[in-house]
Amino acid sequence: MRVARPGARVCTSAGAFREPRASGVRAAACVPAILPMVVLAVLAFCAAVLAPVSARAADVVAIAAAIEDAGAETLLVFTLSAPVEPRVFAIDRPERIVVDLPRVNFQIPAEEGARAGGLVASMRWGLFAPDRARVVIALAGPATVTDVTVSARDDGAHLLTLTLAAVRTDAFAARVATDADAFRMASLRPAIAPEPAPADARPTIVIDPGHGGIDPGAIAAGGVEEADIVLAFAIRLRERLAESGRFRVLMTRETDVFVPLTERVGFARRAQADLFVSIHADSISSAPQVSGLTVYTNSDEASDRESATLAARENSADALAGFETQEARDEVADILRDLAARETRGYSHVFATTLVDGMDGVARLNKNPHRQAGFVVLRAHDVPSVLVELGYLSSRSDIALLTSQEWKDRATAAMTASIDRFFAPRLGDRADAAAVSP
Numbered sequence: 001m002r003v004a005r006p007g008a009r010v011c012t013s014a015g016a017f018r019e020p021r022a023s024g025v026r027a028a029a030c031v032p033a034i035l036p037m038v039v040l041a042v043l044a045f046c047a048a049v050l051a052p053v054s055a056r057a058a059d060v061v062a063i064a065a066a067i068e069d070a071g072a073e074t075l076l077v078f079t080l081s082a083p084v085e086p087r088v089f090a091i092d093r094p095e096r097i098v099v100d101l102p103r104v105n106f107q108i109p110a111e112e113g114a115r116a117g118g119l120v121a122s123m124r125w126g127l128f129a130p131d132r133a134r135v136v137i138a139l140a141g142p143a144t145v146t147d148v149t150v151s152a153r154d155d156g157a158h159l160l161t162l163t164l165a166a167v168r169t170d171a172f173a174a175r176v177a178t179d180a181d182a183f184r185m186a187s188l189r190p191a192i193a194p195e196p197a198p199a200d201a202r203p204t205i206v207i208d209p210g211h212g213g214i215d216p217g218a219i220a221a222g223g224v225e226e227a228d229i230v231l232a233f234a235i236r237l238r239e240r241l242a243e244s245g246r247f248r249v250l251m252t253r254e255t256d257v258f259v260p261l262t263e264r265v266g267f268a269r270r271a272q273a274d275l276f277v278s279i280h281a282d283s284i285s286s287a288p289q290v291s292g293l294t295v296y297t298n299s300d301e302a303s304d305r306e307s308a309t310l311a312a313r314e315n316s317a318d319a320l321a322g323f324e325t326q327e328a329r330d331e332v333a334d335i336l337r338d339l340a341a342r343e344t345r346g347y348s349h350v351f352a353t354t355l356v357d358g359m360d361g362v363a364r365l366n367k368n369p370h371r372q373a374g375f376v377v378l379r380a381h382d383v384p385s386v387l388v389e390l391g392y393l394s395s396r397s398d399i400a401l402l403t404s405q406e407w408k409d410r411a412t413a414a415m416t417a418s419i420d421r422f423f424a425p426r427l428g429d430r431a432d433a434a435a436v437s438p
Helices: 037-050 110-114 169-186 226-244 261-270 305-315 331-359 396-402 405-427
Strands: 002-004 027-030 061-070 073-080 087-091 096-102 120-129 132-139 143-152 158-166 204-209 248-251 275-282 293-298 365-373 385-392
Touching: 061 120, 073 120, 087 143, 087 169, 096 143, 096 158, 110 120, 143 169, 204 226, 204 261, 226 248, 226 275, 226 385, 226 405, 261 275, 275 305, 275 405, 293 305, 293 331, 305 365, 331 365, 331 385, 331 405, 385 396, 396 405
Parallel strands: 002 143, 204 248, 204 275, 275 385, 293 365
Antiparallel strands: 027 061, 061 073, 073 158, 087 096, 096 132, 120 132, 143 158, 293 385
């Protein structure tokens, strides 16, 4: 990788010098790449002000992405507020290029990543860890990155340019093998850990806002992202539960950051959670008529084909983010887990029924509101767990509800009351806890 100043020449991987491609990008898919520096500064300032506190440490903002189909080569150009030092890897199953960056605040709509051009089939970007960002490029065919440059524009912006060239399948496989160890190390993440509370005897509730960071989840036609919808709902639910003072409430993520599925489960187990509630809002583009809230519990056999399809899609989130999970198996431990899981599964079903009953009349329920499927995030054998699909971003009526503050207040109040009822025997007070008023 070379950092280029205006007018500087850059050495390519083949040893030839060329002028850095800092302008004139013919974009097959792009957000406008040429912005006056004043606009860049304003966007960076707004991103810093509007971002959650934990995200304000980002000193690099990405404001545009462009693809140039140049025949034998494809150029991918990101417009940034400051230079970065990327690391590039090739991975397979399917064929992808992964670009790891320091912390970058992407102010580019996630839906822009669905556009294709040249060797690029699609892209996704976002925080992979609190201090790192990642770009995952799905390839239209085997290709490798032959050149990476960072060049400065006259207005102060910096362009990160990656040059992709098609290669044979065996050459791509060789590159994957070469990158394997380095990529495995680059993908290591510190485990998210709950704050210890040894003296807190209250039931512990872990709220899990699905997706986040490089994984935006479902994206509605208007650009509404599932990760944002569920995070806002989860934060309001946490506020409701905290107001009661009856529960210790934790969240697997509080900002727009990627958290692997197994880490979400591990977080709940390390917190010794008494209940795990994963919040989602999926999309079924082929069936926009499907709508309503659905509560899922874990099962090796899905209750129906739609639930199996949804679980498979949710379970692929880590791979799409360029994160592969390898779970070690222990036959003796598996037997012990199975024994504990039977009791836990019963409690999960009880809470799911309680929640469906509590949400009836507040949320529009799916025609079959309690379903089962093999979701990875529901596999904690010792933590009662449910996954709540608040609605579908493919349904206009559901989007109207999910983006309504009034509905969010009523729905979180009803969910809080359902959690109260579930824990009423343990808390030793009224069995029919009244709903928290919105």
